[in-house]
Amino acid sequence: xxxxxxxxxxxxxxxxxxxxxxxxxxxxxxxxxxxxxxxxxxxxxxxxxxxxxxxxxxxxxxxxxxxxxxxxxxxxxxxxxxxxxxxxxxxxxxxxxxxxxxxxxxxxxxxxxxxxxxxxxxxxxxxxxxxxxxxxxxxxxxxxxxxxxxxxxxxxxxx
Numbered sequence: 001x002x003x004x005x006x007x008x009x010x011x012x013x014x015x016x017x018x019x020x021x022x023x024x025x026x027x028x029x030x031x032x033x034x035x036x037x038x039x040x041x042x043x044x045x046x047x048x049x050x051x052x053x054x055x056x057x058x059x060x061x062x063x064x065x066x067x068x069x070x071x072x073x074x075x076x077x078x079x080x081x082x083x084x085x086x087x088x089x090x091x092x093x094x095x096x097x098x099x100x101x102x103x104x105x106x107x108x109x110x111x112x113x114x115x116x117x118x119x120x121x122x123x124x125x126x127x128x129x130x131x132x133x134x135x136x137x138x139x140x141x142x143x144x145x146x147x148x149x150x151x152x153x154x155x156x157x158x159x
Contacts, residue, residue: 003068005075006050006057012068015095017061019047037061044091062086062094069096080104109157115149116142125149129156 002011009020011034018034039045045061059075066084067075074082085107087098102110115136116123123145125136136152139145 001068003064003071005059005064005067006052008049010064010068012065012096017065017068017094039092039094041092060084062091062099065094065096066099066101070101073101083107085110109153114146115153116145118142125152127152127156 001013002009004010011018011020017037019037020032021035022029022032037045037047039061046058047061047064048056049059049064050057063075063084067073081103083102083104085100085102086093087100087110089110090098115127116125116139118124119138123139123142125139125145125148127134127136127149134152134156136148137145139148
């Protein structure tokens, strides 16, 4: 699949994103070629894509991949209503089956979070539901409190 953003061509195949290289510096290449975009270790990669009003426009890699597969989606809308979420929470897993468009609020529900804080020599578990903090209980270990928090997430934070 291919797309064009700000006069830059991209293609996505075999779970790899490529950019079409036409110039190197100020020199136009005689034989343009497709170059694979290297992902950083965390998977979050910003890619410079042309210039808008003399300023280089940058996009996150996963947003470009989502756009290639959903050309009617507005990649330039960076509002809280238009985020791209990694379903499995792994930022380096940038395959289209792992990406979805959500609001910021829904995206925040897809985080593991700690959901705990220490109180004396015990740990309190809590969760936010509809903007209100709900007390879940007090536990002997942080691991117990965190597990209770994760169980509550499954109940209260449905996407």
